[in-house]
Amino acid sequence: MHPIRCEAVVLATMDYRESDRIVTLFTLCHGKVRGLARGARKSMRRFGGALEPFARLNVELVVREGLSSLRGVDIVTVFPRIRQDLAAIGHGGYAVELVDRLLPDGAPVPRLFRLLVSYLEHLDQGGATPSDRRFFEANLLNILGYRIALDTCAGCGVDLPADSARRAGAGGAVLCAGCGRYGAPLSAETVRLLHRCLGTGRFGAVAFSPEALGEAGPLLDGAIGTHLARPLNSLAFLRQLAP
Structure with missing residues (x-):
């Protein structure tokens, strides 16, 4: 499946295995999606500090039933004053x-x-x-x-x-x-x-x-x-x- 790009808000995150993170996203185009961000706990290059609750992002995502794959993110805003x-x-x-x-x-x-x-x-x-x-x-x-x-x-x-x-x-x-x-x-x-x-x-x-x-x-x-x-x-x- 080909990745899609979509706007999203982070609803929740959960550490997974030694280096990964499961992220619950509310996307504009696919609704609520749970995605696996591989290496998110170790690699600041791919995800930086983007995977935090209520951050607003543009995400690159391969949507699958069950657990999708989060390939990359661009931060729109992390709402710093909140x-x-x-x-x-x-x-x-x-x-x-x-x-x-x-x-x-x-x-x-x-x-x-x-x-x-x-x-x-x-x-x-x-x-x-x-x-x-x-x-x-x-x-x-x-x-x-x-x-x-x-x-x-x-x-x-x-x-x-x-x-x-x-x-x-x-x-x-x-x-x-x-x-x-x-x-x-x-x-x-x-x-x-x-x-x-x-x-x-x-x-x-x-x-x-x-x-x-x-x-x-x-x-x-x-x-x-x-x-x-x-x-x-x-x-x-x-x-x-x-x-």
């Missing part, structure tokens, strides 16, 4: 781990690729905020087909007008007052901000109040958690950073 800020490292690590865990192998999702790159660029400019994290999560769920139904009760299916009472149920479900009598309340403001997250493509455009974050956060966490087989390692680090 790596100088603990909060940005935490949010960037969370973003790439979340994409790695939710994205199936070999499924190109250009919209998600652009979302991830935009988030990393925003973090590199100093945008490590809880609001931007929730913005990223809401759009990621939407792109992958897991969008939270904000205007329909997940219990009885009734439509929920903008000013109607809503409750948050398990697994990111939005419920009417009757079906969710024991659930946490969702204010009209929180619902409006979540809708706005899905209506704009620009990080920094939506700012949640502390009260809205307290409502939107558990809802999004629940929706994401239903699609994970085990907890995210990066989430524990993020929680340590929380004030």
Whole structure:
């Protein structure tokens, strides 16, 4: 098979044997790919410091079922300012781990690729905020087909007008007052901000109040958690950073 060139973001790496490294890449043209970088732990000439999480690269890759072969890389950016800020490292690590865990192998999702790159660029400019994290999560769920139904009760299916009472149920479900009598309340403001997250493509455009974050956060966490087989390692680090 002939090698192809494609843009990619490094999602994860793992040392393999004495000198190799297995790299999980989110490529623009082939989706998520695991590639073997031979000699990556010993040869700085071929890969340099490129094979680090959330680095953005142009890669030369022979795509195969199972384990592909990574032949070479050109660095677009390693997002250096992210790596100088603990909060940005935490949010960037969370973003790439979340994409790695939710994205199936070999499924190109250009919209998600652009979302991830935009988030990393925003973090590199100093945008490590809880609001931007929730913005990223809401759009990621939407792109992958897991969008939270904000205007329909997940219990009885009734439509929920903008000013109607809503409750948050398990697994990111939005419920009417009757079906969710024991659930946490969702204010009209929180619902409006979540809708706005899905209506704009620009990080920094939506700012949640502390009260809205307290409502939107558990809802999004629940929706994401239903699609994970085990907890995210990066989430524990993020929680340590929380004030």
